Amino acid sequence: xxxxxxxKVRHSETRMVPYPSKAIVPERDLNVTPxxxxxxxxIQFGGLKAVDxxxxxxxxxxxxxxxxxxxxGKTTVFNMLTKVYEPTEGSIIFNGKDLSGRxxxxxxxMGIARTFQNIRLFGQMTVEENVRIGLHNQIRxxxxxxxxxxxxxxIKEHRQHREALELLSIFGMENMADVRxxxxxxxxxxxxxxxxxxxxxxxxxxxxxxxxxxxxxxTEELMKTIARIRDDFNIAILLxxxxxxxxxxxxxxxxxxxxxxxxxxxxxxxxxxxPVVIEAYLGKQKEESLA
Amino acid sequence: MQYDHAxxxxxxxxxxxxxxxxxxxxxxxxxFLLVTAxxxxxYDWLTQxxxxxxxxxxxxxxxxxxxxxxxxxxxxxxxxxxxxxGFSGELSLGHAGFMSIxxxxxxxxxxxxxxxxxxxxxxxxxxxxxxxxxLLAGIVGFLxxxxxxxxRGDYLAIVTxxxxxxxxxxxxxxxxxxxxxxGAKLLFAFxxxxxxxxxxxxxxxxxxxxxxxxxxxxxxxxxxxxIISFALVILTLLVVFNLTDSRTGRAIKSTRDNRIAAxxxxxxxxxxxxxxxxxxAVLAGMSGALLANKSTYQPANFNLDMSIMVLVxxxxxxxxNVMGTIFSTTALYILPEELRFMKDYRMLVYALVLIFxxxxxxxxxxxxxxxxxxxxxxxxxxxxxFAEESRNAYAGSKDVLADRTSEPLVVEEEAxxxxxxxxxxxxxxxAEAEPAAVDAEAGIQPAAADTKAEDKDIFTMLYxxxxxxxxxxxxxxxxxxxxxxxxxxxxxxxxxxxxxQRKEENKKKGRKKDKKSGKKGGGKA
Ligand SMILES: Nc1ncnc2c1ncn2[C@@H]1O[C@H](COP(=O)(O)OP(=O)(O)OP(=O)(O)O)[C@@H](O)[C@H]1O
Ligand SMILES: [Mg+2]
Numbered sequence: 179x180x181x182x183x184x185x186k187v188r189h190s191e192t193r194m195v196p197y198p199s200k201a202i203v204p205e206r207d208l209n210v211t212p213x214x215x216x217x218x219x220x221i222q223f224g225g226l227k228a229v230d231x232x233x234x235x236x237x238x239x240x241x242x243x244x245x246x247x248x249x250x251g252k253t254t255v256f257n258m259l260t261k262v263y264e265p266t267e268g269s270i271i272f273n274g275k276d277l278s279g280r281x282x283x284x285x286x287x288m289g290i291a292r293t294f295q296n297i298r299l300f301g302q303m304t305v306e307e308n309v310r311i312g313l314h315n316q317i318r319x320x321x322x323x324x325x326x327x328x329x330x331x332x333i334k335e336h337r338q339h340r341e342a343l344e345l346l347s348i349f350g351m352e353n354m355a356d357v358r359x360x361x362x363x364x365x366x367x368x369x370x371x372x373x374x375x376x377x378x379x380x381x382x383x384x385x386x387x388x389x390x391x392x393x394x395x396x397t398e399e400l401m402k403t404i405a406r407i408r409d410d411f412n413i414a415i416l417l418x419x420x421x422x423x424x425x426x427x428x429x430x431x432x433x434x435x436x437x438x439x440x441x442x443x444x445x446x447x448x449x450x451x452x453p454v455v456i457e458a459y460l461g462k463q464k465e466e467s468l469a
Numbered sequence: 470m471q472y473d474h475a476x477x478x479x480x481x482x483x484x485x486x487x488x489x490x491x492x493x494x495x496x497x498x499x500x501f502l503l504v505t506a507x508x509x510x511x512y513d514w515l516t517q518x519x520x521x522x523x524x525x526x527x528x529x530x531x532x533x534x535x536x537x538x539x540x541x542x543x544x545x546x547x548x549x550x551x552x553x554x555g556f557s558g559e560l561s562l563g564h565a566g567f568m569s570i571x572x573x574x575x576x577x578x579x580x581x582x583x584x585x586x587x588x589x590x591x592x593x594x595x596x597x598x599x600x601x602x603x604l605l606a607g608i609v610g611f612l613x614x615x616x617x618x619x620x621r622g623d624y625l626a627i628v629t630x631x632x633x634x635x636x637x638x639x640x641x642x643x644x645x646x647x648x649x650x651x652g653a654k655l656l657f658a659f660x661x662x663x664x665x666x667x668x669x670x671x672x673x674x675x676x677x678x679x680x681x682x683x684x685x686x687x688x689x690x691x692x693x694x695x696i697i698s699f700a701l702v703i704l705t706l707l708v709v710f711n712l713t714d715s716r717t718g719r720a721i722k723s724t725r726d727n728r729i730a731a732x733x734x735x736x737x738x739x740x741x742x743x744x745x746x747x748x749x750a751v752l753a754g755m756s757g758a759l760l761a762n763k764s765t766y767q768p769a770n771f772n773l774d775m776s777i778m779v780l781v782x783x784x785x786x787x788x789x790n791v792m793g794t795i796f797s798t799t800a801l802y803i804l805p806e807e808l809r810f811m812k813d814y815r816m817l818v819y820a821l822v823l824i825f826x827x828x829x830x831x832x833x834x835x836x837x838x839x840x841x842x843x844x845x846x847x848x849x850x851x852x853x854x855f856a857e858e859s860r861n862a863y864a865g866s867k868d869v870l871a872d873r874t875s876e877p878l879v880v881e882e883e884a885x886x887x888x889x890x891x892x893x894x895x896x897x898x899x900a901e902a903e904p905a906a907v908d909a910e911a912g913i914q915p916a917a918a919d920t921k922a923e924d925k926d927i928f929t930m931l932y933x934x935x936x937x938x939x940x941x942x943x944x945x946x947x948x949x950x951x952x953x954x955x956x957x958x959x960x961x962x963x964x965x966x967x968x969x970q971r972k973e974e975n976k977k978k979g980r981k982k983d984k985k986s987g988k989k990g991g992g993k994a
Contacts, residue, residue, distance in 0.1 A: 260733055286735035298730035300723050304489055311723045314716060315735045321744060324715030325708060331715070338716070356489050378735055 211274055213238045213382050213414045214259070220267035220438075221258060228254045229438040231268070236382070236431075241408050241415045243429030245422075245449075247458060251438040252418045253295055256384050259416075260292050261285040273381060287315055289381035293371040293388060295418070301360025305351065305370055308359045309342040312377025317341060345373050349403060364391040369400070376407065383407070385417040389424050397421055401428045426450065434458065497710050500792045504706065508699045511537055516692050532806075534691065535763075540802050541698035542759040545705045547782035547798045548791055549752035554780070555789035556713055557745035558725030560626040563613070564779050566633030567750040568757030569640055569771030570609050571602035573673055575758025577645050577655065578602065579682035580672050585653025591693045598682060599701065599755045606754020607747050609636070614746045618739050633776060640768040645673040681764045694762055701759060705752050709791060712748060721745050785826060 212235045219232040229251040236242050244252050257263045259270060261282045270277040272288060280288075291312075300308050319334045346352045349369040354362065359370060368388055375383055388404070389397045401424050408415055419425045425432060426446040434442040434449060436458040442449060449455055513520040515534055546568055553561045579598040582588045613632045617625055642660035647653065650668035658664045662675060673679050712718050723731040724738045732738055760766055782801055786794030804822060808815045829835055 262729065262733075282729075282732040283735050283737050286733055292733055294730065298727045300726040300730065302726055303719070303722060307719055310716075311719055311731070311734050311736065314720055317716075319716060321712070321715070321717045324717055325711050327711060334716075358489075374734065 212236055213273055214416070215271040216259075216268060217271070218268035219255070219258060219265055219270060221254060221263055222266045227438055229258070229265075229435075232435070232438075232440055234433060234440075236414050236416055238381075238414055239408060239412050241404065241417070241428055241430050243425040243432040244416060244418045244435060245420070245425055245432060246435035250435040252435055253386055254438075255435070256292060256386055256418065259285075259384060260290055286378055289379070290384065291375035291378045291380035291382070292384035293368070293375050293386055295386040295390070297364075297367050297371060299359045299367055299370060299374070301358070303359055304356050305346065305359050305362065306339070306342050306355040308370060308374050309345055309377050310338050312345075312374040313338050313341055314378075316377065316379050342377070345377050348376070348407065349373060365393075365396050368392065372407075376411065381413055383413055383415045385415065385419075387418055387420065389419055389421045394423075397424055400424065404428050493714075496792065497714075500706060500710075500795070501703070503792070504699075504702055504795065508695075508702075512692070512695050512699075515695060536803060536806065538694050538698045538762055539760060540799055541702050542756040543779070543782065543802055544702055544795050544798045545756035545759070546753050546779050547786065547794045548705050548709055549749040549756070550779050551783045551786070551789065551791065551794050552709055552712070552745050552749045552752075554783055555787075556718070556725065557721050557742050559618075559742060559746070560622070561629045561746070561749075562626050562773065562776050562780070563629035563631075563633030563636075564749070564753055565771040565773070565775035566613075566629075566636040567606045567610055567753035568760065568775070569633075569637055569768055570606040571754030571757030572761045572766065572771065573640050573643065573645075573679075573768070574602040574605045574754070575599070575682055575761045576679050577672050579758075579761075580647055580670070581653060581655060584670060585647055585649060585655075591690050592697065595682075595693075595697045599697075599758050602758035603751040603755040606757070607751035610747045610750025610753075611743070613750075614743050618742045618746060630773060630776070633771075633773070637768060637771055640673075640771075641676040643673055643768075644671070644675055646671050676769055677767055679761075679764070679767070682758070682761045698759060701755055705755075706791065708748065708752065712744075717741065717744060781823065785823075785830060 214234065214236040216232055216234045219234075220230045221228055232255060234242075244255065246252055254263065258265045259272075259277075261277065261280055261284070265278075272285070272290060275288065277285060277288075300311065303311075317334050317338045319330055323331045323334075343352045343355060346355060349372070351366065351369060351373065354366065359367065362370060368391065372383075372385065372388060375385075385404070389400055392400060404415060404417070405428055407413070417425075417429070426449075429446060432444060432446060432449045433440055434452075434455050441458055442452045442455050444452070510520065512518070515537065546564060550561065550564045553559055553564075575598050578601045579594055582594040582597060588594045613629070617628045617632065620628055644658035644662045644664055646656040646658075646664040646669040648656050648666075648669045655672075656664050656669065664671070671679075713721070720731070720736045720741045721744065723734065723736055724741050728738055757771070778801075782798040783794055785801065786792075786797035801823070805815060805819045808818055811818055
């Protein structure tokens with residue numbers, strides 16, 4: 179086998195949607211290296227193995243979903259991908275580079291951005307300032323420039339302002355730019371977190387329960403926006419979500435986690451009909467979530 | 470529920486519309502104007518200039534004249550500490566350490582320049598003195614910051630305290646003399662004074678007071694010192710405002726608000742804490758040098774007491790509030806000086822006043838008064854923006870309350886007060902929820918059972934009276950309610966039962982009125 183073929187075989191094993199799949203994975207992703215690969219990723223907290231042997235591959239412009247019952251280890255996977263936790267096993271290859279030993283900041287600079295399940299906005303600051311913090315490494319000037327208020331300070335500040343408003347317009351939030359972030363309604367806070375993450379210029383966007391606390395109408399809007407973000411920014415998105423209508427509606431590949439282990443991978447159709455998955459979502463949750 | 474909108478319209482009409490940005494510019498301009506006006510007025514008075522002639526003000530006492538320079542020095546120290554405590558959110562108990570570096574450096578440099586090199590111009594010598602003092606304090610700040618900023622919270626506070634004590638102890642064993650017998654030469658001795666001989670002037674004499682700076686020959690050039698002090702205050706304001714209102718400043722504030730989120734946005738936390746810490750050290754060094762204009766200070770004064778005192782100025786002035794810090798520093802500096810006639814009771818009274826001031830400034834009534842004052846500058850836009858949702862919010866919080874008290878609240882009017890009434894309940898819950906959230910922040914591993922609390926937003930901790938968790942719709946409404954509470958900071962948080970009573974009374978009154986004047990507004994549409 180040639181090296182290319184080896185790669186292909188390996189990828190088709192760990193891919194959520196094994197390819198050549200029924201054209202759900204965008205064509206353009208097939209022959210480029212994936213944005214994210216994890217190999218036997220795992221982490222142990224004391225005696226508890228929260229995540230174990232997770233192999234994932236996400237294409238450069240794929241929308242992937244990570245689902246599973248409460249406590250399955252989904253957020254923990256995100257925390258490892260963003261280097262909040264250092265994995266105790268396995269490796270993460272992002273954009274062709276190994277992430278081991280890198281810091282949260284480095285991971286962000288390499289192009290991983292995320293939102294948080296428990297909203298972590300800078301509540302005392304305005305909506306626009308929150309986005310500007312996302313732009314920190316995108317539109318830069320030195321502290322000395324700021325202290326002396328040199329011309330480039332004003333130019334860059336203006337560019338930050340324009341860019342922030344443009345990003346906010348994704349969710350039609352530009353008229354809230356001057357509102358204190360902490361005083362926004364819940365749904366708007368979630369949307370702002372997405373905008374802030376996008377501002378860092380990511381190649382991979384991780385969304386942790388983006389629809390939590392949103393009403394069905396808002397969720398539907400969000401779904402459309404997520405698809406639009408992928409198209410406009412041409413980035414990969416991995417999202418955790420309990421709202422199955424969103425996951426099934428927007429994700430091209432889905433991975434199901436239970437007790438830290440992957441129990442199924444595939445398209446929405448495949449996942450919905452997978453008996454193992456239905457088993458994992460027992461009882462009430464099954465009816466609720468997968469109905 | 471048409472009346473909700475009417476309420477909002479009414480509320481917002483009484484407020485002027487300034488965007489937060491405009492308000493902030495206003496606040497900065499006001500700070501500069503206030504400081505400048507105060508300076509012009511005082512300078513004129515102190516030097517018996519034309520203005521005091523017009524106003525027919527008598528010459529002020531020597532003692533009062535002596536206030537101006539130290540107040541400026543303390544303002545610089547307090548504002549710079551506010552940069553660390555207020556903006557970067559780290560408690561530093563070692564600010565006096567950096568001030569003492571500036572104090573000692575200032576004495577050596579000033580005397581070297583004036584006595585050693587014969588510089589005549591006090592402005593130039595003072596400028597160089599302040600620059601060098603600041604620089605040296607900044608370098609020490611950087612060195613101290615390397616170990617200190619790796620720590621968090623209480624640990625950081627304790628280590629800054631320890632570092633300041635080390636600096637103080639070292640400076641107390643430091644002897645410097647100026648030898649002018651052949652050119653200007655500085656002689657150093659440590660830890661015992663071995664300097665003697667004719668033709669040398671002792672500059673630093675270990676633990677005892679040293680030669681003052683800012684003098685012309687043997688007399689202090691007060692007017693010049695006033696101008697220099699004022700310039701230093703303006704410089705400090707410029708540095709602090711320019712720094713905090715910039716990319717770097719936002720990054721500093723973000724590390725304070727949420728460390729993990731800041732890091733995830735690609736902001737190097739330690740570097741930005743360091744920028745704030747070192748900038749504050751530089752400014753503290755300069756203020757220390759300014760304090761050295763009087764021989765009343767000696768190295769032993771730059772101790773924990775002094776650090777705490779500066780911290781008191783900052784806390785009373787308000788974390789992150791520069792103008793407030795200026796006011797509190799001025800007031801708290803003058804107070805003990807003016808209380809000297811009380812002799813032994815002086816510090817007792819000072820402490821009592823301090824307690825009183827702290828309690829007052831934390832009093833909800835006073836706070837509300839302040840909010841209603843500042844809300845003059847609040848923005849109409851942000852309120853009407855959510856008018857639609859706020860209507861739901863009223864309804865939402867009403868439901869919650871109804872659930873909680875297990876009897877429906879009488880709510881037909883004053884929809885705002887429903888949200889208001891929901892608040893005590895919420896605040897209880899938030900207070901309960903917070904320890905879990907704090908633990909998670911500090912990286913403590915929560916017990917397995919508690920992990921859920923860490924991960925969920927604190928508001929998901931709300932339960933109705935029968936123990937079932939609130940549905941997401943209600944939660945969202947409460948969020949909006951809280952937002953409203955934010956917008957109308959002057960809503961009073963009342964007792965639920967009291968609120969009910971008042972509402973019932975209102976209703977009775979309303980009915981009587983209605984009978985007289987026909988139905989007009991009020992009830993549900
Ligand atoms: N820092 C930690 N220390 C100890 N155990 C942890 C830690 N972080 C996570 N865990 C454990 O790992 C498991 C997975 O948690 P995780 O938050 O990843 O679940 P999740 O799939 O995101 O669940 P949910 O859907 O409720 O958000 C849980 O059992 C949790 O107790
Ligand atoms: Mg989770």
